[in-house]
Amino acid sequence: MSIISIIGCGNLGKAIIKSALNNGVKKECINATIFNKNKLGNIRNDLNIKSIYDYTQNRRVIKNSNYIFLCVKPFDIKRTLLDIKGHISPNQTVISTAAGVDINYIRNIINRKNIIRLMPNIGIAYNKGVVGVYSDNVKHKQLSLLCNKLFRGSKIIYVDNEKSIDIMTVLSGCGPAFISFFAEKMYQQGLKYGLSKSVCREIITSTLITSSSLFNNLKYDEIIYQIASKGGATQAGLDFLIKNKVDEIYMRTLDNSYNRINNINKGLD
Numbered sequence: 001m002s003i004i005s006i007i008g009c010g011n012l013g014k015a016i017i018k019s020a021l022n023n024g025v026k027k028e029c030i031n032a033t034i035f036n037k038n039k040l041g042n043i044r045n046d047l048n049i050k051s052i053y054d055y056t057q058n059r060r061v062i063k064n065s066n067y068i069f070l071c072v073k074p075f076d077i078k079r080t081l082l083d084i085k086g087h088i089s090p091n092q093t094v095i096s097t098a099a100g101v102d103i104n105y106i107r108n109i110i111n112r113k114n115i116i117r118l119m120p121n122i123g124i125a126y127n128k129g130v131v132g133v134y135s136d137n138v139k140h141k142q143l144s145l146l147c148n149k150l151f152r153g154s155k156i157i158y159v160d161n162e163k164s165i166d167i168m169t170v171l172s173g174c175g176p177a178f179i180s181f182f183a184e185k186m187y188q189q190g191l192k193y194g195l196s197k198s199v200c201r202e203i204i205t206s207t208l209i210t211s212s213s214l215f216n217n218l219k220y221d222e223i224i225y226q227i228a229s230k231g232g233a234t235q236a237g238l239d240f241l242i243k244n245k246v247d248e249i250y251m252r253t254l255d256n257s258y259n260r261i262n263n264i265n266k267g268l269d
């Protein structure tokens, strides 16, 4: 396997490494950096990998890499790229996961052609993620070789328009947090009505698994129709949601996230 470097081994960087290890990539093929060297011990223990360093080693870490993953926050991208720009060779491929940072922005700084936008969610750590992939220069064959090696088991979605990556950021990048928000409220109510924590969690997790199985077979509104019988408990809940405009609020929630991504893009200097 080619060597991969993760610049920014935070939540997502760690998930990428876990996915790679789950899929049989050897530890020796992976190295990574973080900013704060005080965290190194914990991250090395968590991943069971020694080759994690602080940011002063960014240039050294990328030296022999085929794939350089940028997993820093969007507003750290410029500083990070300026640090490594003279050390990226034309044969190396740069892969950015940063929300709202487009390929042209990166290309203008590093003056390199091989750039990929990747939008995974943290489910990749368990081989159950969703990964959006776009490049205007790297060929599909190379994209699929890389993604199948690192993210087998996750759903890989190749898009031919960079804007789709921003939409995927909201739906699949942020999505698990939005769904978990509702799951957490169900959990709190389950405890309030007297379930034990473990039973409550089991019920909710199983119900979400049921829902995703139903999604594979039925349209969303068909599922609602089949469950919400007239005058019943589901319908009472749905009526309350609609009366209180939760449907509109939910759509505006997604708008807010999407606008935030556009604002990140506009705010980059």
Ligand SMILES: NC(=O)c1ccc[n+]([C@@H]2O[C@H](COP(=O)([O-])OP(=O)(O)OC[C@H]3O[C@@H](n4cnc5c(N)ncnc54)[C@H](OP(=O)(O)O)[C@@H]3O)[C@@H](O)[C@H]2O)c1
Residues within 6 Å of the ligand: 007, 008, 009, 010, 011, 012, 013, 033, 034, 035, 036, 037, 039, 054, 055, 058, 071, 072, 073, 074, 076, 079, 080, 097, 098, 099, 119, 120, 121, 122, 173, 174
């Ligand atoms: N989290 C997600 O679910 C998710 C999903 C899709 C996309 N993304 C994107 O992925 C990126 C990372 O998000 P995150 O949630 O993983 O953030 P995070 O947990 O804060 O991780 C960012 C990492 O970057 C490190 N860092 C900062 N400056 C650095 C430098 N100059 N050199 C090396 N490392 C540096 C930080 O080090 P310290 O830990 O020492 O501060 C931290 O480990 C963001 O651009 C985000 O838009 C995240």
